[in-house]
Amino acid sequence: MSVLKVCIIALTEQGLILANRLNSLVENSEVLYKPKPFTQTVQEHFKQGHRLIFISATGIVVRTLAPVLQDKYKDPAVLVLDEQGEFVIPLLSGHEGGANDFAATIANKINAKLVQTTAKAYVKPIYTIGLGCERNCPISFVQSLITQALFDANLELSQIKSINSIDIKADEQAFMALSTLLNIPFNTFDVPTLQTVEDQLSIKSDYIFQTVGVYGVAESSALCGASKITGNESELVLNKIKNTKATVAIARSYP
The missing domain is CATH 3.40.50.11220 (Rossmann fold)
Incomplete structure (x- = not known):
């Protein structure tokens, strides 16, 4: 042989x-x-x-x-x-x-x-959600999309350690309300920080870049959120999904 x-x-x-x-x-x-x-x-x-x-x-x-x-x-x-x-x-x-x-x-x-993800895991990953939305988006649009994202990624809400977005969304009512409702921390990141993970985005939107300075809010903030918790590199486990008013992505990082 x-x-x-x-x-x-x-x-x-x-x-x-x-x-x-x-x-x-x-x-x-x-x-x-x-x-x-x-x-x-x-x-x-x-x-x-x-x-x-x-x-x-x-x-x-x-x-x-x-x-x-x-x-x-x-x-x-x-x-x-x-x-x-x-x-x-x-x-x-x-x-x-x-x-x-x-x-x-x-x-x-x-x-x-x-780190064996197909069976018993020896090191458990940290999962985080990244969010983007139109200004004053109704909470229902974001919440339903999170539910869909968790289903697509085969994850439970209990596995999510934070929800994240860009700093100009720090006062977005839907995001703050979801943080309270779900009892999950809400973090925001400035443009230079989000730009550090630009090469990991599944797709780059010129429109989003011209609007806020990064090529994708949901994916970038999910990646930065995961790295913030572990101090290590992160990766996307669910590329952004969207409805008419919001976007959601999920990232993970290993401690």
């Missing part, structure tokens, strides 16, 4: 240190440091069925591999690690592709925490 090739992809010098460490511990592995052209190189290894270990942000992995994903029965295992090697996330093909077991093996080798 042949041993699957493992590509360890690092994008920073700190990540390279961990990559070289893994290379010495993982059979039939090789290190790819800042491969060029990045997208083409990574996608080609993926299409060849090679297992991939990324030492990078999860968002980079998702955006790079999205065009070549097939299904959980054909895609190879993909793991994501942080630069410090504290966490190991089986991102793709957890069960059928063996990513869960592979991640557990890697976590054991480097004494890291396994």
Whole structure:
């Protein structure tokens, strides 16, 4: 039985240190440091069925591999690690592709925490909601959209740690009322802070940018809200959904 090739992809010098460490511990592995052209190189290894270990942000992995994903029965295992090697996330093909077991093996080798989202989670994520709306939007439009968002993301309201928006919405009556009604903190962020997560938005609205200075309020504020709680990077788990008067997005971050 042949041993699957493992590509360890690092994008920073700190990540390279961990990559070289893994290379010495993982059979039939090789290190790819800042491969060029990045997208083409990574996608080609993926299409060849090679297992991939990324030492990078999860968002980079998702955006790079999205065009070549097939299904959980054909895609190879993909793991994501942080630069410090504290966490190991089986991102793709957890069960059928063996990513869960592979991640557990890697976590054991480097004494890291396994973050397994397909089954029992060892580290529970923090979830936050981002909100946008027309001025003086009726609370019913926002509340119904939150209910829909939670359903779409398969989450319970009890899992949401904060609701968030842009600072010009700090006095939005619907948002303040929902914070009280749901007993969830309401935070707002200024434009420079929201701009720090611009590259993670699922879609960028020029109209919103011209109006308030950021390309998306709901997604940006959800991402910033999650990072504010954990102090770590965040990612979208539900891209913004909307009705005629409001938008809602959900993000998460790991402590």
